[in-house]
Amino acid sequence: MAEDLTDFIRQRIRSDLADGLDGVVTRFPPEPNGYLHIGHAKSICLNFGVAEEFGGKTYLRFDDTNPLKESDEFVDAIVRDVEWLGFRWEGPTFASDYFDELYRFAEQLIERDKAYVCDLSAERIRATRGTLTEPGTESPWRGRSAAENLHLFRRMKAGEFADGACVLRAKIDMASPNLNMRDPVLYRIRHATHHRTGDAWCIYPMYDFTHCICDALEGISHSLCTLEFEDHRPLYDWVLDNIAVNYHPPQIEFSRLGLEYTVMSKRLFATLVDGGHVGGWDDPRMSTLAGLRRRGVRPAAVREFCRRIGVTKSENRVELEMLDFCLRKDLQTAPRAMAVLDPLRVVLVNYEGGGEVLAAPWHPQHLERGGRELTFSSTLYIEREDFKETPPRKYRRLTPNGMVRLRYGYIIVCEEVVKNANGDIEELRCRYVPESKSGSDSSNLKPKGVIHWVDAATAVAAEVRLLERLFDSANPTPATFRSALNTNSLRTVQAQVEPAAVASAEPHFQFERTGYFVKDERDHSAAQPVFNRTVSLRDSYNPKAGP
RNA sequence: UGGGGCGUCGCCAAGCGGUAAGGCACCGGGUUUUGAUCCCGGCAUACGCAGGUUCGAAUCCUGCCGCCCCAGCCA
Numbered sequence: 001m002a003e004d005l006t007d008f009i010r011q012r013i014r015s016d017l018a019d020g021l022d023g024v025v026t027r028f029p030p031e032p033n034g035y036l037h038i039g040h041a042k043s044i045c046l047n048f049g050v051a052e053e054f055g056g057k058t059y060l061r062f063d064d065t066n067p068l069k070e071s072d073e074f075v076d077a078i079v080r081d082v083e084w085l086g087f088r089w090e091g092p093t094f095a096s097d098y099f100d101e102l103y104r105f106a107e108q109l110i111e112r113d114k115a116y117v118c119d120l121s122a123e124r125i126r127a128t129r130g131t132l133t134e135p136g137t138e139s140p141w142r143g144r145s146a147a148e149n150l151h152l153f154r155r156m157k158a159g160e161f162a163d164g165a166c167v168l169r170a171k172i173d174m175a176s177p178n179l180n181m182r183d184p185v186l187y188r189i190r191h192a193t194h195h196r197t198g199d200a201w202c203i204y205p206m207y208d209f210t211h212c213i214c215d216a217l218e219g220i221s222h223s224l225c226t227l228e229f230e231d232h233r234p235l236y237d238w239v240l241d242n243i244a245v246n247y248h249p250p251q252i253e254f255s256r257l258g259l260e261y262t263v264m265s266k267r268l269f270a271t272l273v274d275g276g277h278v279g280g281w282d283d284p285r286m287s288t289l290a291g292l293r294r295r296g297v298r299p300a301a302v303r304e305f306c307r308r309i310g311v312t313k314s315e316n317r318v319e320l321e322m323l324d325f326c327l328r329k330d331l332q333t334a335p336r337a338m339a340v341l342d343p344l345r346v347v348l349v350n351y352e353g354g355g356e357v358l359a360a361p362w363h364p365q366h367l368e369r370g371g372r373e374l375t376f377s378s379t380l381y382i383e384r385e386d387f388k389e390t391p392p393r394k395y396r397r398l399t400p401n402g403m404v405r406l407r408y409g410y411i412i413v414c415e416e417v418v419k420n421a422n423g424d425i426e427e428l429r430c431r432y433v434p435e436s437k438s439g440s441d442s443s444n445l446k447p448k449g450v451i452h453w454v455d456a457a458t459a460v461a462a463e464v465r466l467l468e469r470l471f472d473s474a475n476p477t478p479a480t481f482r483s484a485l486n487t488n489s490l491r492t493v494q495a496q497v498e499p500a501a502v503a504s505a506e507p508h509f510q511f512e513r514t515g516y517f518v519k520d521e522r523d524h525s526a527a528q529p530v531f532n533r534t535v536s537l538r539d540s541y542n543p544k545a546g547p
Numbered sequence: 548u549g550g551g552g553c554g555u556c557g558c559c560a561a562g563c564g565g566u567a568a569g570g571c572a573c574c575g576g577g578u579u580u581u582g583a584u585c586c587c588g589g590c591a592u593a594c595g596c597a598g599g600u601u602c603g604a605a606u607c608c609u610g611c612c613g614c615c616c617c618a619g620c621c622a
Contacts, residue, residue, distance in 0.1 A: 177550040188620035541582045
């Protein structure tokens with residue numbers, strides 16, 4: 001598999017390798033505080049992708065330094081999703097694995113007079129940080145001796161202080177134009193049970209102190225992260241420059257994925273889940289990996305998508321069409337079946353056969369994959385949409401006295417439209433052309449259209465979930481995403497499905513002319529079939545264009 | 548009006564001083580018992596703007612303009 005990706009990160013790695021770097025080591029470092037989404041897939045494909053391409057390795061490292069938000073449930077979900085995408089990792093490791101070492105480095109910083117225990121409240125720290133245009137002011141505790149700081153820090157660790165009583169701060173520069181360098185907090189007190197270390201600790205290191213050290217300890221050759229951490233790089237470097245480590249990874253930033261009609265934040269997804277706006281983290285409308293999977297998206301499609309969007313430092317908002325293209329491309333090889341989503345009964349007035357069976361391949365371009373049998377009888381269902389009393393321009397389906405071919409079956413001609421008292425069409429009475437049987441057609445008739453159908457006698461009733469975008473707005477923001485929710489994002493219909501699709505062990509199907517569908521991983525059973533529409537088929541029907 | 552980034556076709560994105568790749572979308576046409584797939588063709592005299600350097604600039608320099616990120620004891 002020759003890769004030809006030339007993004008700036010790969011260029012940088014090639015250059016480092018040419019300069020003597022002895023191996024590529026990356027890491028994917030999620031906090032286990034939620035499920036992964038497709039934005040994470042971009043990072044996963046990048047980190048694991050470059051390691052694979054350059055013969056290196058990738059750590060799956062959980063950044064679990066905030067016990068209030070993290071849990072094993074999320075660890076398990078993340079492991080499952082990365083595995084699903086098809087990547088193999090070193091570890092997994094946890095930031096909490098390094099709590100002892102981290103603590104020792106913190107003491108080292110104190111001994112070197114590079115960190116101090118500050119008794120200011122959170123509010124005072126904020127107030128004295130200054131603003132974007134004004135420098136901050138130094139904490140009154142900044143001048144404490146190393147010995148006193150060490151003593152205090154040990155008491156913090158021993159649990160002698162309440163949450164918020166004090167913190168450990170880096171001693172850098174309160175006048176730095178970079179707010180992150182104005183004596184950032186390194187450790188805070190949290191009397192909370194950690195999902196892995198339990199109650200062993202009551203002080204927890206902050207991200208900026210933790211991440212760079214974990215990278216160094218694991219020998220990460222390229223620490224790839226998103227753009228919002230650019231301002232943190234000086235701090236990343238400062239920490240490693242001021243402790244006794246012999247290795248200092250470079251942090252390289254790229255832009256996160258923006259996708260139309262969705263949000264890209266674990267926090268916002270959590271809000272949707274907790275607020276009951278969706279069925280859970282794996283709701284098929286969610287752009288979480290679990291949601292995409294349940295919707296019927298396969299890992300190859302996600303990887304293809306990530307390959308196509310590239311890696312740069314530009315802000316971006318990718319159109320949904322790009323994702324849909326990748327889904328269809330991947331599913332193009334799925335077996336075909338017929339399902340009528342909105343059934344309209346058709347009675348063949350001149351059909352007297354019984355037990356007739358028609359042959360249909362699983363895939364029209366792969367006859368070697370065999371096929372299935374379709375029963376045929378005098379009562380069928382067709383798509384309500386496939387009949388129009390007054391056809392629009394360029395309509396190629398059934399009309400009064402018009403003819404159409406039933407896919408893999410016969411040509412039929414509509415002779416009568418039966419309506420109920422409300423004027424709604426209740427059934428169509430049609431004549432079939434006996435000599436037009438698919439494969440042995442001697443009728444010489446050339447109908448303009450071909451439609452899908454199922455035999456009412458053998459069709460299986462199924463719940464089909466038609467999923468639309470979760471938001472009406474192409475760009476929902478944290479401020480607007482509640483009001484931007486699309487209230488019609490889930491439409492459930494009672495469909496009639498060809499029995500072979502239900503009987504088959506295959507989960508993914510193209511229901512001809514209506515899209516790609518998957519058996520719902522939670523709710524589907526042979527007795528009560530439930531399908532989700534992964535993506536509709538491309539539709540170039542344009543009555544306004546052309547002749 | 549601090550600091551850090553980014554501005555190439557509707558969207559994504561190549562390009563790294565030698566005269567604008569590719570993909571998605573869109574528009575034509577062909578094949579087709581899925582208005583699908585597949586195939587062929589079209590689609591930036593132009594690179595945020597203005598100057599400058601150069602034989603030559605999207606690429607270098609200067610100055611503007613626009614957009615994004617940063618004031619958690621979150622990551």
